[in-house]
Amino acid sequence: MDIPPARGTGDTPRRAEPYARLAVIGMGSWGTALAAVAASAGCETRLWGRRESLAKAMAETRQNPEHLPGIDLPATLHPTSDLAEALDGAEAVLLVTPSHTLRDMARAMKPHLPEGIPIALCCKGIERGTGFLLSHVIEDELPGHPVGALSGPTFAKETALGHPTAATVAFPFRHHDRIAPERAPAARLALTMQTQNFRPYVSDDIVGVEVGGAVKNVIAIACGMMTGAGFAENTRAALITRGMDEMKLLAEALGGKRETVTGLAGAGDLTLTCSSTTSRNMSLGTQLGQGIARDECFGGKPTVVEGEVNAISVVDLARRVGVEMPICEAVHAILHEGAPLAETFRDLWARPIEGEPRALDITLHPHEGDPA
Numbered sequence: 517m518d519i520p521p522a523r524g525t526g527d528t529p530r531r532a533e534p535y536a537r538l539a540v541i542g543m544g545s546w547g548t549a550l551a552a553v554a555a556s557a558g559c560e561t562r563l564w565g566r567r568e569s570l571a572k573a574m575a576e577t578r579q580n581p582e583h584l585p586g587i588d589l590p591a592t593l594h595p596t597s598d599l600a601e602a603l604d605g606a607e608a609v610l611l612v613t614p615s616h617t618l619r620d621m622a623r624a625m626k627p628h629l630p631e632g633i634p635i636a637l638c639c640k641g642i643e644r645g646t647g648f649l650l651s652h653v654i655e656d657e658l659p660g661h662p663v664g665a666l667s668g669p670t671f672a673k674e675t676a677l678g679h680p681t682a683a684t685v686a687f688p689f690r691h692h693d694r695i696a697p698e699r700a701p702a703a704r705l706a707l708t709m710q711t712q713n714f715r716p717y718v719s720d721d722i723v724g725v726e727v728g729g730a731v732k733n734v735i736a737i738a739c740g741m742m743t744g745a746g747f748a749e750n751t752r753a754a755l756i757t758r759g760m761d762e763m764k765l766l767a768e769a770l771g772g773k774r775e776t777v778t779g780l781a782g783a784g785d786l787t788l789t790c791s792s793t794t795s796r797n798m799s800l801g802t803q804l805g806q807g808i809a810r811d812e813c814f815g816g817k818p819t820v821v822e823g824e825v826n827a828i829s830v831v832d833l834a835r836r837v838g839v840e841m842p843i844c845e846a847v848h849a850i851l852h853e854g855a856p857l858a859e860t861f862r863d864l865w866a867r868p869i870e871g872e873p874r875a876l877d878i879t880l881h882p883h884e885g886d887p888a
């Protein structure tokens with residue numbers, strides 16, 4: 517695809533139009549960071565949160581004292597707790613509330629949404645119960661809106677502080693997007709979000725991007741569990757690599773592309789999340805691996821850990837489409853079926869030998885009498 521030139525690059529004619537007005541829905545750390553990026557890129561940005569007190573505090577202090585304390589936000593960023601105001605005149609929406617809230621959020625937005633504007637999902641997950649990708653939830657609730665995703669290795673705090681960061685913006689390409697790619701929502705949103713430090717890439721593989729974001733959180737919990745249990749780099753590298761294999765098989769089974777899984781929203785985010793104590797998913801796993809009870813993790817403070825509930829939905833979806841995901845199954849069993857952590861990981865390592873790649877279709881069981 518011919519990616520349009522960035523806004524303001526010398527004498528090159530600007531062929532793609534960034535969106536002039538954006539609504540960012542979700543005043544948590546990631547919604548706030550994304551809104552700050554868009555506002556500093558020159559886009560008129562409204563940031564919606566459900567609590568009026570927080571929106572007011574943000575308007576007064578130009579900081580998000582609860583979710584990104586100490587970080588100054590652009591003065592042009594407009595926080596509000598009024599959904600109609602946030603969506604009024606918006607040309608595109610970034611949806612950044614936790615995945616379990618998505619269907620309700622879509623229903624709440626519906627009466628206020630300008631017709632046909634694109635919606636980009638910035639949350640990561642699969643719907644529990646239906647096994648739907650989040651884009652399918654939006655298609656269900658808000659037909660007539662192009663649905664895409666913005667995802668990648670992007671910790672909110674670093675993004676808001678202006679650390680160089682890259683992400684993927686993916687929308688399925690329609691026929692006319694191929695003829696005039698500069699008018700495709702992915703291209704326009706990428707331009708809207710581009711700053712000196714935030715570098716978006718354009719993709720048409722929404723499935724690959726969504727699967728990457730949902731699965732990496734479950735694998736990060738596995739990495740944390742093994743780290744907390746006292747294991748180190750070999751184990752983590754094995755989990756990341758084999759986790760990427762699980763991600764790839766699920767993405768391909770759903771029509772996603774292998775290249776996306778090796779890109780920013782797959783391998784990039786998996787590596788970031790599985791390598792850092794900043795990650796809430798990795799941290800939850802680490803605490804559980806250390807023997808801390810679930811209720812006492814994060815000092816007892818409620819914390820968004822998408823991989824915890826998504827272990828259920830990822831495993832459910834994988835079973836429905838006949839994809840084996842042994843690491844995700846192990847995390848699911850420990851978190852939701854009371855399986856003992858040490859034994860579950862021991863069993864994971866003792867599974868019959870397989871081919872790499874699994875398409876090699878080799879299964880070697882231990883000799884009889886061999887230690888299991």
Ligand SMILES: NC(=O)C1=CN([C@@H]2O[C@H](COP(=O)(O)OP(=O)(O)OC[C@H]3O[C@@H](n4cnc5c(N)ncnc54)[C@H](OP(=O)(O)O)[C@@H]3O)[C@@H](O)[C@H]2O)C=CC1
Nearest residue numbers: 543544545546547612613614615617639640670671672820
């Ligand atoms: N933080 C990060 O680095 C990144 C996060 N993400 C993804 O972004 C999504 C949001 O996470 P993040 O911003 O980190 O979360 P935070 O924990 O920072 O904040 C959660 C936000 O969700 C709001 N919220 C919770 N429940 C509801 C609800 N029922 N209706 C509406 N709003 C609700 C909270 O509102 P309140 O404050 O009123 O409780 C708060 O604004 C997740 O899917 C996460 O995986 C993706 C990339 C990076």
Ligand SMILES: O=C(CO)COP(=O)(O)O
Nearest residue numbers: 668669670671795796797
């Ligand atoms: O998705 C993220 C970074 O890309 C954030 O990961 P955590 O939710 O594990 O903190």
